[in-house]
Amino acid sequence: MAKLNLNLKLKYKDDLFKFILSIFIFGIILIFITVVAIILYYSYPAVSRFGAAFLWTKEWNPPKEIFGAATFIAGTFMVTIIALMFAIPLSLGIGIFLEEYCPKFLKGFFTIIIEILAGIPSVIFGVWGVLTIVPWLRINIEPFFEAHFSNIPFLKVTENIGYGILAASIVVAFMVVPIIASITKDALAAVPKITKDGALAMGATRLDVIKDVSLPFSYRGIYGGIILGFGRAVGETIAVVLLIGNQAIIPKSIFGVGYTISALLANTFTFAVISPIYASSEVELALILLLISLIVNLIGRNVLQKVIGGKLSRTQFGGG
Amino acid sequence: MTEKENNKKAEDAGNYFPVNKSYIKRKKIYNRIAYASAAFAFTIGAFPVFHIIYSALIIGYKYLNWSFVSTLPSGFPIGAKGGILNAIIGDLYLVIIASCLAVPLGIGSGLYLSLFGKKRTNSIIRLLNELMIGIPSVVWGIMGFYIFSTNAGLGFHFGFSALAAGLTLGFIMTPIVTLLTEQAVNRIPASYIEGALAIGATKWQATKSVIVKAAMGGIFTAVLLGVLNIIGQTAPLLFTNYYNTGMPTGITGPGGAVGDMAMLIFIYIHEPSRILHYKAEAASVVLLFFVFALDIGMRLISWITVKIFEML
Structure with a gap:
């Protein structure tokens, strides 16, 4: 009898344990639903009032209650794309260096450096940009481009102040490099060693192995990394606020100042809540960011799931 | 089998599997270039880590004390x-x-x-x-x-x-x-x-x-x-x-x-x-x-x- 009681007690405890853990699972689902539902609920007035025209209206005029996101979407995509143009070759080089060329005894140390880069908070990147990148652009780069490339449309220097799309892009590029580089490294590490060794035994150089064996095997993983890097760059806020210049114009040159969605939200959201439609328009901008991040991450995870089996690299959790 | 025959055999083999020395040399140089550019990419990527710490320290060190x-x-x-x-x-x-x-x-x-x-x-x-x-x-x-x-x-x-x-x-x-x-x-x-x-x-x-x-x-x-x-x-x-x-x-x-x-x-x-x-x-x-x-x-x-x- 006593034994039966003991068994029952254990079973109750086990059931209780499972029950409590499943409450936690509901907590996770609840958090996800909360963020999506709050953004949808509070952006609904703007969505229903402006419709799809919100996306291509250029004017953003709170006193007249005219709201259009085109300027900010353009700024966001310019910063993201220029940042990726810097980040992709750089991080492919880093991934290839760490996995294929780097001497064995330095590999761990070098990998830690790239992981540290991922952990540096974005506000510190912003400060570094303001005090290092901006003066460098203003003193060295912009006068050079003004003197030699002033007739090329995208490289025209309009105002020589250092702040602008390029400054923001460079810093954002350094923030996405660790993500793409570490995923590239993981994807290259997933190439079976025996195929690489086979190619080497046939007399191929390292470069041949990378070009003809490793990259064809792992290019999907690298795409996945680039997609995740894109998602990170689109939502980057604090460093961009400090560097982009915060002018609501569509920049005509990479040296021009501009505005991104996240920068606008960071600067004006707390003033916007006095007027319901103004606040709602800002939340609709957040909805655009949320949708981009969800779609991009969904695609990126699916790609990576197939290649490196959903293994998460540390750099994806990087600091704010 | 004489040495002469042996040499001739080796020459034949060389004709079947031609060893183009300049080709190999070129391959090796390309490989070196790839190594150098990958290492260069890593240097650029690692640069901000050190420069962020360095620039923060060089400006901020005057204020860093217990108070x-x-x-x-x-x-x-x-x-x-x-x-x-x-x-x-x-x-x-x-x-x-x-x-x-x-x-x-x-x-x-x-x-x-x-x-x-x-x-x-x-x-x-x-x-x-x-x-x-x-x-x-x-x-x-x-x-x-x-x-x-x-x-x-x-x-x-x-x-x-x-x-x-x-x-x-x-x-x-x-x-x-x-x-x-x-x-x-x-x-x-x-x-x-x-x-x-x-x-x-x-x-x-x-x-x-x-x-x-x-x-x-x-x-x-x-x-x-x-x-x-x-x-x-x-x-x-x-x-x-x-x-x-x-x-x-x-x-x-x-x-x-x-x-x-x-x-x-x-x-x-x-x-x-x-x-x-x-x-x-x-x-x-x-x-x-x-x-x-x-x-x-x-x-x-x-x-x-x-x-x-x-x-x-």
Whole structure:
């Protein structure tokens, strides 16, 4: 009898344990639903009032209650794309260096450096940009481009102040490099060693192995990394606020100042809540960011799931 | 067979498999170039790590002394004199509040995923967590504003306060802790858990006596990585806490706002005052110190656990 009681007690405890853990699972689902539902609920007035025209209206005029996101979407995509143009070759080089060329005894140390880069908070990147990148652009780069490339449309220097799309892009590029580089490294590490060794035994150089064996095997993983890097760059806020210049114009040159969605939200959201439609328009901008991040991450995870089996690299959790 | 014949044979073989010396040389040079450019890419990628630390130290070192971390900001503009004690205390508040939400939730969900989850539920929950990691922090901030901070509409009406900001940061931290806890538990050798279950332990007993002990290092790493992520967050605090130059008098309502290291740096770098820019760099050194301390602590813990596993 006593034994039966003991068994029952254990079973109750086990059931209780499972029950409590499943409450936690509901907590996770609840958090996800909360963020999506709050953004949808509070952006609904703007969505229903402006419709799809919100996306291509250029004017953003709170006193007249005219709201259009085109300027900010353009700024966001310019910063993201220029940042990726810097980040992709750089991080492919880093991934290839760490996995294929780097001497064995330095590999761990070098990998830690790239992981540290991922952990540096974005506000510190912003400060570094303001005090290092901006003066460098203003003193060295912009006068050079003004003197030699002033007739090329995208490289025209309009105002020589250092702040602008390029400054923001460079810093954002350094923030996405660790993500793409570490995923590239993981994807290259997933190439079976025996195929690489086979190619080497046939007399191929390292470069041949990378070009003809490793990259064809792992290019999907690298795409996945680039997609995740894109998602990170689109939502980057604090460093961009400090560097982009915060002018609501569509920049005509990479040296021009501009505005991104996240920068606008960071600067004006707390003033916007006095007027319901103004606040709602800002939340609709957040909805655009949320949708981009969800779609991009969904695609990126699916790609990576197939290649490196959903293994998460540390750099994806990087600091704010 | 004479030597002459041998030479002729070798020559024939050479005709069948022509060895083009200049071709090989070219290949080798290309390989060298690729090596050099990959190493160059790494140098550029590693440059900011060192330059950020260097430039922060070179500007901020004058202000780095004990009173910088042990006094409240004062002077005009506020912060010109005094230190950053408000931000350090505020970060402590935020980390504790966020951990109170995220640690039980994250560890519990991680355990559920690896112990009880069916394949289908697992993949859905994991996907949700991974999507949440990708959501930009400014979006989390807006969510936090509407459910915790604002006094209008739905939500909890905590005002701009430590509780509102801490819970928002807890939301950000939860998916990180969940995913890493699950990975940590999955890394335990299956024989440990199966052994416990085979001698009749229930899953609760197995968790209590085997899993928690074996995965302790991984779970600590998960929590520390979550903390590492949230002490660098600025954007959510803009809408849920903003900043306080003094000590908080509570955790909700008026007087509940706390200072925060990242927020302090953000505000100081916005001010048109050289001394505040220098102080922002000095504060960056302190924040980087905390980040690196957490990072090193995390690596030590996981290194020690690996060593212990090897000894067993």
